[in-house]
Amino acid sequence: MDHLDRLEAQSIYILREAYRSFPNLAMLWSIGKDSTVLLWLTRKAFFGHVPYPLVHIDTAFKIPEMIKYRDEIAVQWDLNLVVGQNKEALAKGETFVNGLDRLSCCKKLKSDALKYTLDGTWARRKWNPYKKVWEDELNGAPYTGVIVGVRADEEGSRSKERVFSARDEKSEWDASTQPPELWNQYKTDFAPRTHVRIHPLLEWTELNIWEYIQRENIPIISLYFDQGNGKRYRSLGCFPCTAPVDSQARNPKEIIEELTSGKFKDIAERSGRAQDKDGGGTLEALRKEGYM
Amino acid sequence: MQRLNIVITGHVDHGKSTLIGRLLADTDSLPQGKLESVKKMCENNARPFEYAFLLDALADEQKQGITIDSARVFFQSKKREYIIIDAPGHIEFLKNMISGASRAEAALLLIDAKEGVAENSKRHGMLLSLLGIKQVAIVVNKMDLVNFSEIAFTKLKVEYSEYLATLGIKSDIFIPISAREGVNLIEHSASTPWYQGPTVLEILDSFKSVEEKENDDFRMPLQDVYKFTRDNDDRRIYAGTVTSGELNVGDEVVFYPSLKRSRVASIESFNTEVKTSVKESVAVGFTLETQIYVRNGDVVARADQSAPKVSNRFEANLFWLGAKPLELDKPYKIKIGSAQSTIYLEEIKRVIDGDTLDRADEPSVGRHEAACVIFRVHDLLAMELFAENQKLGRFVIVDEYDIAGGGIITEVLDQYTTRRTKALHVNDILVDKASTSAEFEEELFALLRKHFPHQFT
Numbered sequence: 001m002d003h004l005d006r007l008e009a010q011s012i013y014i015l016r017e018a019y020r021s022f023p024n025l026a027m028l029w030s031i032g033k034d035s036t037v038l039l040w041l042t043r044k045a046f047f048g049h050v051p052y053p054l055v056h057i058d059t060a061f062k063i064p065e066m067i068k069y070r071d072e073i074a075v076q077w078d079l080n081l082v083v084g085q086n087k088e089a090l091a092k093g094e095t096f097v098n099g100l101d102r103l104s105c106c107k108k109l110k111s112d113a114l115k116y117t118l119d120g121t122w123a124r125r126k127w128n129p130y131k132k133v134w135e136d137e138l139n140g141a142p143y144t145g146v147i148v149g150v151r152a153d154e155e156g157s158r159s160k161e162r163v164f165s166a167r168d169e170k171s172e173w174d175a176s177t178q179p180p181e182l183w184n185q186y187k188t189d190f191a192p193r194t195h196v197r198i199h200p201l202l203e204w205t206e207l208n209i210w211e212y213i214q215r216e217n218i219p220i221i222s223l224y225f226d227q228g229n230g231k232r233y234r235s236l237g238c239f240p241c242t243a244p245v246d247s248q249a250r251n252p253k254e255i256i257e258e259l260t261s262g263k264f265k266d267i268a269e270r271s272g273r274a275q276d277k278d279g280g281g282t283l284e285a286l287r288k289e290g291y292m
Numbered sequence: 293m294q295r296l297n298i299v300i301t302g303h304v305d306h307g308k309s310t311l312i313g314r315l316l317a318d319t320d321s322l323p324q325g326k327l328e329s330v331k332k333m334c335e336n337n338a339r340p341f342e343y344a345f346l347l348d349a350l351a352d353e354q355k356q357g358i359t360i361d362s363a364r365v366f367f368q369s370k371k372r373e374y375i376i377i378d379a380p381g382h383i384e385f386l387k388n389m390i391s392g393a394s395r396a397e398a399a400l401l402l403i404d405a406k407e408g409v410a411e412n413s414k415r416h417g418m419l420l421s422l423l424g425i426k427q428v429a430i431v432v433n434k435m436d437l438v439n440f441s442e443i444a445f446t447k448l449k450v451e452y453s454e455y456l457a458t459l460g461i462k463s464d465i466f467i468p469i470s471a472r473e474g475v476n477l478i479e480h481s482a483s484t485p486w487y488q489g490p491t492v493l494e495i496l497d498s499f500k501s502v503e504e505k506e507n508d509d510f511r512m513p514l515q516d517v518y519k520f521t522r523d524n525d526d527r528r529i530y531a532g533t534v535t536s537g538e539l540n541v542g543d544e545v546v547f548y549p550s551l552k553r554s555r556v557a558s559i560e561s562f563n564t565e566v567k568t569s570v571k572e573s574v575a576v577g578f579t580l581e582t583q584i585y586v587r588n589g590d591v592v593a594r595a596d597q598s599a600p601k602v603s604n605r606f607e608a609n610l611f612w613l614g615a616k617p618l619e620l621d622k623p624y625k626i627k628i629g630s631a632q633s634t635i636y637l638e639e640i641k642r643v644i645d646g647d648t649l650d651r652a653d654e655p656s657v658g659r660h661e662a663a664c665v666i667f668r669v670h671d672l673l674a675m676e677l678f679a680e681n682q683k684l685g686r687f688v689i690v691d692e693y694d695i696a697g698g699g700i701i702t703e704v705l706d707q708y709t710t711r712r713t714k715a716l717h718v719n720d721i722l723v724d725k726a727s728t729s730a731e732f733e734e735e736l737f738a739l740l741r742k743h744f745p746h747q748f749t
Contacts, residue, residue, distance in 0.1 A: 179694035
């Protein structure tokens with residue numbers, strides 16, 4: 001067993017534990033490489049099936065290729081896709097491009113949209129893979145378990161996460177009152193109106209993700225690769241706040257070289273994400289309020 | 293590259309985060325700009341720079357200067373990759389220390405040379421032994437504060453060795469260091485000419501990865517049974533993670549405690565070559581030649597190998613982290629392997645506190661205490677002694693919604709009978725009802741299978 005086999009086995013165990021413990025389970029799919037690996041691991045865990053809906057929060061500022069890729073994969077893999085959006089903030093123009101500060105924009109378009117999509121307060125747009133049509137769901141049941149692809153090596157507050165991490169009624173995270181988590185036994189019991197975030201990728205590094213993508217030949221969105229202009233994205237987000245990096249890597253193999261011996265050996269992955277810097281170098285303030 | 297999980301434990305302020313911060317800085321394991329940005333932040337706030345700030349990323353921790361939760365830090369030596377778990381030393385955050393330590397294969401235990409052996413130095417030593425971590429090195433930090441005195445070091449070594457011996461831990465690895473000054477972390481220092489033993493990095497590289505044992509009998513806690521009907525998939529797949537041994541297509545398997553049997557028809561997987569055999573640590577799924585009804589949590593073994601132990605009573609060493617004490621005869625939930633059941637504390641044999649003063653005749657086990665206890669379980673469970681099979685010999689106790697304690701099984705006791713149970717406690721009336729409903733469930737399943745056979749093929 002090599003290190004990727006171990007990581008894979010542990011993540012599959014966690015996904016199966018989540019699936020058997022939470023009747024209303026969903027997975028967040030940001031279209032990025034990490035949650036796409038998580039989607040692949042789901043198919044591994046459940047022998048080709050994806051037995052829970054995938055929630056995507058569409059801020060309306062996503063790089064357009066992301067939406068195209070999302071809808072193509074959804075059709076190809078028969079996914080139950082659920083899309084949430086803060087329509088009110090968008091209608092009122094309460095966004096960074098209209099003058100709002102970055103952190104408030106993240107809170108409205110991502111954290112709030114996520115919170116009210118998960119708890120069913122806001123309408124969910126659902127892709128029906130049987131009829132091949134989009135449908136609106138009103139008053140949907142709250143998701144009590146939510147699988148998220150965060151990794152401990154991304155930034156400080158994520159390195160302190162539990163694998164099964166409780167969120168209170170307000171979707172908030174209190175790092176100082178986390179219950180213990182022992183061996184491979186996780187928090188699978190939860191109080192009414194709370195939910196649990198499940199993090200199967202905590203022990204994966206950015207490098208592990210790319211090694212696994214290469215090994216499994218997972219179809220990853222092309223924004224991560226240089227398309228001929230000497231630029232590629234290392235981390236995906238909204239276009240006003242996410243910058244591509246200078247790089248000629250065209251495939252997972254070349255990205256792995258860049259990370260192990262090349263130009264990105266000692267450069268943080270989220271260095272192209274502006275909201276981290278506005279938070280004083282940590283995402284903790286955002287994450288307390290429900291950011292992934 | 294191989295990876296090893298290491299936990300760093302010890303009393304509050306004995307310098308765990310400083311040690312890790314310094315190791316990261318001295319081995320060039322920090323992302324570019326991190327050291328500079330933390331130094332700049334200190335400058336802006338008119339505070340002296342400390343290596344611990346590199347780790348204590350949570351805003352609250354920087355304000356208070358203590359570690360609240362176990363951070364995972366990725367770190368690489370020439371030999372392999374490490375996840376270093378920085379466990380909090382403050383008693384308030386013991387649950388976080390244990391959560392971190394339970395993921396580790398080896399441990400460093402830090403003791404402050406000046407302050408000496410403190411309450412949590414002892415408690416952490418005891419918990420490491422309860423968690424089953426056998427590779428432990430003791431790091432005596434802040435040697436600069438005692439002028440790198442060999443006498444001070446030796447005195448501390450003798451004192452703590454005696455304590456460890458009472459726990460049955462034999463560790464002869466003691467390293468004198470100064471994390472702040474980088475003494476004996478990567479290279480030997482001229483400050484301690486009397487010390488010729490290994491440096492911290494050499495010790496880390498000498499720890500062994502917990503190895504898979506080839507000869508153990510096959511065990512797999514049944515995590516779930518899947519029947520996904522989509523795309524006309526008619527497989528009924530028995531899924532779980534192999535905890536030991538090997539399973540092959542054609543092997544006869546027995547489920548415990550239900551004693552149902554069948555033969556493995558196929559081993560299932562997605563995006564791999566067809567498999568005919570699986571080994572320890574793999575998350576697998578298999579189909580059977582006959583369709584049998586078994587519960588999640590049953591332990592699967594091979595008919596040609598040994599059986600796991602089955603009982604509803606056992607003796608255990610336990611540590612308790614719940615806000616409310618662990619009480620006699622109150623229903624709790626046990627999780628062991630993939631099984632869950634209701635559990636009652638039958639007897640507290642003794643309570644062991646941080647200073648190893650054993651106390652008998654206690655009415656309950658309080659927060660942060662360890663104890664030797666007897667539990668009885670509502671259902672029969674398949675289990676093992678921790679000393680023989682760690683993964684099936686350890687369990688957690690859930691109080692309300694949270695894990696409140698963990699333990700290891702030291703002795704499997706004779707089953708209690710229903711008759712005896714009835715005489716004992718009111719609670720057990722619930723138990724009897726529950727077991728009746730389990731039987732009902734099984735009968736219902738048999739009827740469904742008889743009358744709607746197409747659903748079960």
